[in-house]
Amino acid sequence: MYTEPWNIHIADEFTTPAFRHAAKVWVPKKPLVIVPSRMIDASAPVYGYGEVQEGDNDLLSRPDGVPMGEQIIVHGRVTDSWGRPASGMLIELWQANAAGKYVHAHDRTPKPIDPYFTGTGRTLTGADGEYTFRTIKPGAYPWTQHREAWRAQHLHLSLSGRGLSERLVTQMLFPGDPLIDRDPIVTTIPDEKARERLISRLDWEAAIDQIAIAYRFDIVLGGMNATPVEH
Template identity: 40%
Template sequence: MKSLSRRKLIKFGITGGLVGAFTTKGSMAKALLPPTPAETEGPFYPVTPQDDKDFDLTRVQGRDGVAKGKYIIVMGSVLDSHGQPVSQATVEIWQANAKGRYRHPRDPNPAPLDPNFQGWAIVLTDENGEFRFKTVMPGSYPASPTWVRPPHIHFKVSKKGYAELTTQMYFPGEALNETDLLLNQKKPSERLLMIAKKRGPSETEALDVYEHAIVLKQKS
């Protein structure tokens, strides 16, 4: 496998942590990519079994309906600290629906459930360390009487030889990012690594595309 190009690293917005990472000829040197910051798993990690955990969260296997909300595409890349793609990594994702409600029995949010929203997926990265899924823009929701969480997607990423990572991906331009208690516990440089880059729309489906890179630590 080859290291990602400088252009692709810039696209994912992760070159800021590379000090002297590129030679004058543009090739990757030995500087390491900063790891994606870890984040709490949260109280709504899926506990209800389901067969459908595929790349399309806007449909549920066995149902004719489709999820409500604004459809988006999330395109991700899993890398090691040297910029090498991590193929066949397990990427687990879960999120609230468009109204900010999780498919979780203990979610106290009075917002309605969406029976046609999958809510949870487990996918593998391809040979280039990439994954892609279709979902809805998650809604914000109250975490306490004084705290409203911004739209975000939970990730748990694992691969033999790497430290398992649980993190969250945020969306650019969201006003609630500025007041989120979890996101603002991070350093400014770390926040940048947790906020996706908006691209698009998708040429095939005319949907907004969000790109996000996840960097794993190799076990010593």
């Protein structure tokens, strides 16, 4: 009902002399320059454009060896501000290994690389917004700008919707970690309640007996109880 008047209004705006003058000023005069891919630094893992496969959420499953560290299950639900499940969302995970080392050229900390651990995984949320990962508990690592500041143990989680603009990145912390209060990223969040929403909770029902402890981390998209995101 409101579409036609809105479109007519916009069309009228585009025909004004001011708009035509601006268009002449801002239209590119030279051909576009293609930037070589090697000059673009990706700050997050690149998973390719293939479909999510079974086992992409299992960071422990490798044919050549088992990663070092404490095996854990991470699971939860993604919902909107009304509690409705967000199904079919792509969740990408990346993290440091058990020693606090990333598989990334920019991580120059003197810590060992685990040859059996890539630190990356992905999955799609189910009909109820649920997701699951099998991985290892990451190690803490120093924040080089201050000797008493360390990054607490954490996982990075990227959530993507049906469009490129529908993406947010958050982090999951672990309960009882004494470094949370000194974490230079977490402490930038002024709201204490919001910081607490980044902390997962133990979930013994989802644990694998004698093998893996489970942590539950529910993610809320928007609203007063939204999970804090990186900007």
